[in-house]
Amino acid sequence: MGQNSPARGRPRSFDPDRVMADVRNVFWRHGYSGTSMDQLAAATGLHKPSLYGAFGDKKRLYLEALGRYLAEIRTQLAAALAQPRLLDALGDLAERAIDIFTANGPNGCFMMSTAMTEAAGDAEISAVVRGAMDSLDRALAQRFRGAIEAGELAGDADVEGLARIVVAGHYDLSARARAGYSRDELRALAARTRELVKKLGGLSEA
Amino acid sequence: MGQNSPARGRPRSFDPDRVMADVRNVFWRHGYSGTSMDQLAAATGLHKPSLYGAFGDKKRLYLEALGRYLAEIRTQLAAALAQPRLLDALGDLAERAIDIFTANGPNGCFMMSTAMTEAAGDAEISAVVRGAMDSLDRALAQRFRGAIEAGELAGDADVEGLARIVVAGHYDLSARARAGYSRDELRALAARTRELVKKLGGLSEA
Numbered sequence: 001m002g003q004n005s006p007a008r009g010r011p012r013s014f015d016p017d018r019v020m021a022d023v024r025n026v027f028w029r030h031g032y033s034g035t036s037m038d039q040l041a042a043a044t045g046l047h048k049p050s051l052y053g054a055f056g057d058k059k060r061l062y063l064e065a066l067g068r069y070l071a072e073i074r075t076q077l078a079a080a081l082a083q084p085r086l087l088d089a090l091g092d093l094a095e096r097a098i099d100i101f102t103a104n105g106p107n108g109c110f111m112m113s114t115a116m117t118e119a120a121g122d123a124e125i126s127a128v129v130r131g132a133m134d135s136l137d138r139a140l141a142q143r144f145r146g147a148i149e150a151g152e153l154a155g156d157a158d159v160e161g162l163a164r165i166v167v168a169g170h171y172d173l174s175a176r177a178r179a180g181y182s183r184d185e186l187r188a189l190a191a192r193t194r195e196l197v198k199k200l201g202g203l204s205e206a
Numbered sequence: 207m208g209q210n211s212p213a214r215g216r217p218r219s220f221d222p223d224r225v226m227a228d229v230r231n232v233f234w235r236h237g238y239s240g241t242s243m244d245q246l247a248a249a250t251g252l253h254k255p256s257l258y259g260a261f262g263d264k265k266r267l268y269l270e271a272l273g274r275y276l277a278e279i280r281t282q283l284a285a286a287l288a289q290p291r292l293l294d295a296l297g298d299l300a301e302r303a304i305d306i307f308t309a310n311g312p313n314g315c316f317m318m319s320t321a322m323t324e325a326a327g328d329a330e331i332s333a334v335v336r337g338a339m340d341s342l343d344r345a346l347a348q349r350f351r352g353a354i355e356a357g358e359l360a361g362d363a364d365v366e367g368l369a370r371i372v373v374a375g376h377y378d379l380s381a382r383a384r385a386g387y388s389r390d391e392l393r394a395l396a397a398r399t400r401e402l403v404k405k406l407g408g409l410s411e412a
Contacts, residue, residue: 028326031237031323031324032240033236033237033240034323034324106326106332107326108326112322116314116319116323117236117237117319117320118237118240119312119386120384129385130386133385161402161405164375164378164395164398164399165371165402168371168375171378172378175318175322175377178325178332179339180332192367196364196367196370199367200406
């Protein structure tokens with residue numbers, strides 16, 4: 001009741017998941033430097049001392065939001081890559097990415113849209129970014145090796161090159177989503193990436 | 207003399223090119239939101255009223271820096287793509303990009319590293335970004351069409367697909383440079399992109 005009564009907005013309980021979802025959305029739209037603790041307090045319905053007490057300063061809040069985002073992305077990535085057929089896996093990955101990149105406006109990937117600006121001056125953030133990039137490279141290379149083992153790709157397929165096309169294409173989708181490209185435009189770009197993978201990997205039509 | 211005497215730092219004259227180079231470097235490192243007019247005044251050696259008077263507010267300064275950067279990039283791009291052999295052109299483009307992305311630390315592309323955060327909330331900035339992306343797509347597609355005309359690529363080569371690999375690879379290099387990948391790592395990634403182009407385009411060894 002009182003300040004947080006339903007009449008003045010949805011009631012807020014101190015649910016860390018909800019608080020961090022609100023925090024993430026503010027950072028996602030405004031970036032790290034463009035977000036103030038006042039904005040975070042307003043978005044979460046919490047007083048600043050409560051935010052500081054529970055999560056630490058703005059940088060801790062940002063790193064927590066980034067870590068939670070990357071954990072979510074790893075789950076989505078694993079689900080997509082678990083599709084038994086390679087092209088289904090890549091198609092599912094692109095659909096999930098485009099959904100995330102456009103769900104709340106021209107957001108792009110949370111990491112690519114907000115962490116890159118900070119990465120140049122903050123070793124802690126750049127280490128998280130580099131770790132996430134290396135991890136995505138490895139996941140795609142592993143998926144392509146799986147497609148070789150499954151007989152979908154030739155044994156001498158350029159696993160690292162194929163991974164590079166998909167990963168770079170993924171970052172490209174993020175940037176274009178952030179710049180306002182439509183979902184249809186992004187889907188067409190993702191389809192083109194899959195065509196390149198088919199051609200390079202010698203895959204027949206699915 | 208006085209405040210800007212050589213003994214206290216290099217003397218500053220009101221040279222718009224030098225002022226804007228200093229402005230760009232501050233935005234490049236700290237991003238748009240992370241840069242204050244105080245920082246810009248300190249970096250340029252100008253008082254804030256002089257900066258406002260000559261260039262307008264922070265957003266005008268940023269758009270001016272972005273526009274000058276993109277003009278420089280267009281010049282570099284045209285010089286690289288003018289190389290008569292396709293693989294030389296792509297190699298030169300990658301070398302120039304890596305030089306720019308790493309010359310003053312882990313900078314990445316000025317646009318990709320600073321404008322993406324703002325693009326979601328600022329129609330003027332996102333229009334500049336989208337225009338630059340579309341322009342790079344067109345320049346690469348045109349270069350690949352030129353390689354078809356020159357007999358380097360087969361007539362049915364996937365011009366749009368090849369352009370997508372190079373452009374997405376370029377944005378990937380920017381992101382990785384910003385995340386601290388070394389020049390050698392970036393060069394290896396660029397070489398892998400050229401291998402993909404060779405294979406897709408049926409190019410023989412240069």
